[in-house]
Amino acid sequence: MAGGFLEPLLADGAVSAGGRAAWLDEARTHALQQLAREGMPGPRNEAWKYSSLRALDQRRYQRGDAGASDRELDARLFDLPGVDGPCLVFVNGAFRAELSNLPAIDGLETGTISDLLESNPESLQRFLAQSWDDVSEVFARLNTALAADGPVIRVAAGKNIAPVVHVVIAGAAASADLAWHLRGIVELGKGASLKLVEHHVGEAGQQHLGNLLSQVSVGDGARLDMLQIQHAAESSSLVRRTEATLDADAVFHLRSIEAGAQWMRHDLAVGLRGDRAQFVSRGAFALRNRQHSDTRLDVRHAARDTACDIVWRGVADQRSRGVFHGAITVAPGADGSDAQLSNKNLLLSEQAEIDTQPVLEIHADEVKAAHGATVGQLDEAALFYLRSRGLSVDEARSMLTLAFCRVAFDSIENDALREHMDSLMRERLPRMTEALLEPGDSE
Structure with missing residues (x-):
């Protein structure tokens, strides 16, 4: 039976489709019943x-944000150099038309689920009617x-x-800790192509759950091509699930940077269901303080x-x-x-931990497959080489760590965007403290 974290979120029942789609009300009610019956997955899942979900289960969040349409948000939070195409902005789970930019582009439809439920709900049925039958998928429910x-x-x-489509998902400060929920749908027709950025930002200090x-x-x-x-x-919590299906000869190239949020979870499920479909994933997480990813x-x-090529890097300090x-x-x-x-990871302190x-x-027969994972520390020989060329210990460590993470974004063709990603990762790099300096070193 649901309690703890789930209780205030389920108190008012599922969101109603308002009579526009009986199939949607049925799917939402079914999910609500699953949540009430099975609750949160336990430590043995x-x-x-x-x-562990134990700490989260002790939190009490307010469901949604009735004042989301009036929350102030500095647009500089989501400015991206080299990205000036259509932009959809959501704040605490609500669409903000005045912050968005949706020019008419031949062949491109950009809108919201709430609008389509008014005008053409059946076009969403194959996505929104899906059910989640495993208790581990509690957040999908x-x-x-x-x-x-x-x-x-x-x-x-x-x-x-041609223009890059920019989706902004922002958390804004409120008088209470909020739990907001957002559904996204991306659909490409036969032979189509699109470049898309999914961009998560937030005001410092708020402790919402997205x-x-x-x-x-x-x-x-x-x-x-998705970034x-x-x-x-860094004070918030964020749970994401990305599900993708690829038909014959389809290509999905995904680049992912995990840098923000105090507690973050990302489930990525990809089905290569058509002959010769290809999935390429490049990603990195850079963690500090007490972050958990x-x-x-x-x-x-x-x-x-079919083919998949997955390369991820992790850094924990x-x-x-x-x-x-x-x-x-x-x-x-x-x-x-x-x-x-391939998954390679760096530990930058004795207290940090990475599990891979x-x-x-x-x-099947006639398959070519390989996988590997490592967890280690910075190469001392490379550090010595850079130090011998006049770099400080901070500069040498930062340079090596940045080079390690660049696999996630160094193939971005947009120069301005790639340089922005480089700057973002530089901000995330660890700063050596005096206690960690080697004898004779100086900052």
Whole structure:
């Protein structure tokens, strides 16, 4: 039976579709019943083994934000150099039209779930009617029951959208700690292409919980290039789930930076269901203080000659903790699949911790697959070389750490955006304290 964290969120029942879509009310009610019956996953649940929900279950959040439309937000928080295309801004889970910019572009539809539920609810049914039948997917259930809005981005078949679409998900200060829920839908038609930035920001000090569920569909021969910048307020908590399905010859290239939030969880599930579909993932998390980050990738090859190429880096300093779970499954009949996963991590203090779990499950013949994971420290020989060239210990460590993380964004073709990502990571790099300096070193 639900209690603790869930009780105030479920007290008013599921969000109603207002009679516009009976199938949606049914899906939301079903999710609510699952939550009330099964509650939160316990410590023995394998999916939450390294990210205990005990502390979160003791928190009490106010459901949603009735004043979200009036929250002040400095637009400089989400300014991105080199990105000047359509922009959708959501603050504490609510759409803010006056902060957004939605020019008309041939072949591109940008809107919100709330608007489409008014004008064309059936176009959302295959996304919003989905159910979540495992207790480990508790936040997906919450999202299904309580998310009332979110971005909808669609590209018509054969259309190549040149401007970068920018989705901003922001947390703004309020008089109480809030739990907000947002649903996102991205759909590319046959042969379409799109560049998309998912950008998380937040005002310092607020301790909200954000819950985002994104559903991505890439049609035959389509290509989606997506950059996720998670730079939420370091006092907040953020849970995200990204689900993607790729049809024949589709390409999904995803770059992810996990830098903000005090407690963060990102589940990424990708289904390669069409022949020759390709998924490329480059990511990095950079943690400090007592931050906790849990990233779980689950890639399933379900068709012939599909490919995934996954490279992630992790850096943990001070008393932070990083968790990375990378699972690849090659289903029966998915012959010719090529699956590659690499996860390397750096510990920058004796109190930091990183747990990494590469998993490879193969049920087909004629498969090429490899995975590997390491946890270590900076190369002392490389440090010595840089020190011998006149760099301080701070400069040498920062340079090596930045180079280690650049795999996540060094292939971005937009020069201004790539330089911005470089600056963001520099801000996240550790500063050596006097206690950690070697004898004879100076700051």
